[in-house]
Amino acid sequence: MRLFARLFAAVIVLLDAAGAMAGELDLSAVVAGEVRAFPHAPAFADQDDATLSPSLIFEPEAVWESESSADRFTFQPFFHADADDSNRTHADIRIANWLHRGDDWDLIAGIGKVFWGVTESRHLVDIVNQTDLVENIDGEDKLGQPMINLNRHTAIGTIGLFVLPGFRERTFPDARARLRGPLSVDSDLATYDASAGRGHVDFAARWGTNFGDWDVGLSHFYGTSREPRLIRTTKADGGVVLAPHYDLIQQTGLDLQNTTDALLSKLEVVTRTGHGDRFVAYVAGIEYTLYQIFDGDSDLGLLAEHQYDGRDESNAPATLNNNDLFVGARWTLNDTQDTSLLAGAVVDLEVGTQLFSIEAERRIGDRMKLELEGRFSANVASDDPAAGLRDDDSVTLRLSVYF
């Protein structure tokens, strides 16, 4: 937290200096209020049984861009206060970096966020940023990652090189929180393959291009796995917890999309070493959109993806996605309020567990947005990694105000 305060001070000084120079300073913020409802009693006696769990999120952003647009400084901290989960009450620096754009290259230095991939139900290839799991169990929220990233734009695509100093640990719900599973994760017990621990410097590279109907990305990562193995550990006081262990891995990834008329065909494949024997995992699927259904303005997108993961879980982090089918539908109203609805289900083809989700959003006026998320499980097998979440169905309502 002291580092955080110092960084904040440094950025304010920088912004102050920037304000005095030519260029443009843009300040904005999002404030969001959220209520999570857990309709069922918790599965484990030591979990809080609050049905309604409110929280407050504040995410300001300052961007300064030079007059020529060649240089840009971005600072975007993140604050979340949660009534029930002390680990969900946290702060992060999502972005604090300098971007310089040359004619056919650009450079990012500082804390940033990078996304790689094309599929919807699982992001296998995306590996640069750590998941901020307490924010959302869908894994879409990410912690800021320190990086130096050089990109060269050529006629045959963009080549990006990443040096990633400073590892970020995954966030987990606290010992009494919902969505934690049968045992809670104690991040204080985290261990590392790398002798430098969190100080290990990771590397990544990606080549991305498009030709005709195809968009392609090829990437490689060497460093500390963002996914920890969770190891059952008995503490000195006799309590049993899960201790995260972060292994050193090498992962090569391919993401591929073909876009033909209304049909998008998508593939993400990775192969990884460092988590037991080398294994392959993929997500392959389609997205087909029916435009202007019922002679109106709304569109209906139909999604189907197969998830396969060949890892041996005795030496690798457990996964929910070893042989699963995702089906979903996205309804986009194309109205003034940008209303949309996404409903999906993931079915485990081996043990039959079903996980359902629904996400809806709509703008209200010019500066507010209302979002609703529901997550439900059914038919959860007792040996499924999702078993500990079987009573943690939730409905989240979030109102964001933009300044």
Next chain:
Amino acid sequence: MMFKPLVLGLALAAVLAVTPVLAETPQEKGRTIAEEADRRDLGWRDSESQLKMVLRNSQGETSTRELRLQSLEVSLKGYGDKSLTVFDRPRDIEGTAFLSHTKITEPDDQWLYLPAVKRVKRISSVNKSGSFVGSEFSYEDLVSNEVDRYAYTYLMDEPCGALECFVVERIPVYENSGYTRQVVWVDKQEYRIMKVNYYDRKNALLKTLTLSGYRRYLDKYWRAHTLQMENVQTGKSTLLEFSDYVFQSGISDSLFTPQRLKRVR
């Protein structure tokens, strides 16, 4: 999603005011008008502008969007222009960007950048007749009006305000259009589009576009600054107000790639 097109395309149409020769058919004359408008708009290379969109429903309630547009002229055969659109308002979609590589009759290549998740998505471009961000403009209304996208028929001459106009019917020859035909008023002096009537798939009048506030840039290129689209079937309308046009600032082709979309602001 291409805005220049609108404007540019709008600045379409042509025909040497030269004495039409002999027995020109209405089809030939219509196409000649389009070619002349196109010819007069060649060579602008690149442009930037700001756009304010005011969406008005049938009860008169309004909603506003602000966008920035960048366009690059492409003269390769079979290809249309490239454009980049970035949203500034409303705030919740601030930074969302669209990149489009248009083609004459083939489907366009389009990418969307979602700043919250830092994700660039290739999207389908078959939805030509769908509404653009809830407005009365559909995607095809905003894409560059390349000559070969339509089959033309000259209808007549007619006064349009203080000016004299050619009236030309054009029928989309690209796939997935929501229109059976459009009727376009082009002023005889400068070959600027003054008005367009759009006819739906049942050939009923659907929308009327009125263009005004034309200003000339680099002593050559006319751009309308106010575009009013009225949907005569629903009573809704959308007003586009362009400003801060800059031409030939030397925008690089490499800016219009999906890999660079995530660096846009």
